[in-house]
Amino acid sequence: MWQRMGRRCRPPILLILALLLGQFALGMVANLDVAFPSPLPPSESLPWAFAHSLVVPLHILLGVLLLLASLATSELAGAYALNATFEQGLRTAG
Numbered sequence: 001m002w003q004r005m006g007r008r009c010r011p012p013i014l015l016i017l018a019l020l021l022g023q024f025a026l027g028m029v030a031n032l033d034v035a036f037p038s039p040l041p042p043s044e045s046l047p048w049a050f051a052h053s054l055v056v057p058l059h060i061l062l063g064v065l066l067l068l069a070s071l072a073t074s075e076l077a078g079a080y081a082l083n084a085t086f087e088q089g090l091r092t093a094g
Helices: 002-033 041-053 053-094
Strands: none
Touching: 002 053, 041 053
């Protein structure tokens, strides 16, 4: 019963791992590539980064995709575990 959940959750987990690797790589590139000018006020740093680098918006987009994929995977695993627990309860009661 739990092996089916493992097979069912494997592709989303591999997607999350790939997104994490991409997020790590983009974060490293952003740290090396984006250099803020020193007189820049903090309120203008994010618009400046969006205007002068493609890496920062991609890093943010990948982070949002990572959040959505992890939430979907946890819902998938939780729904399957709830269903498996309900089926187990029916077997022991019946």
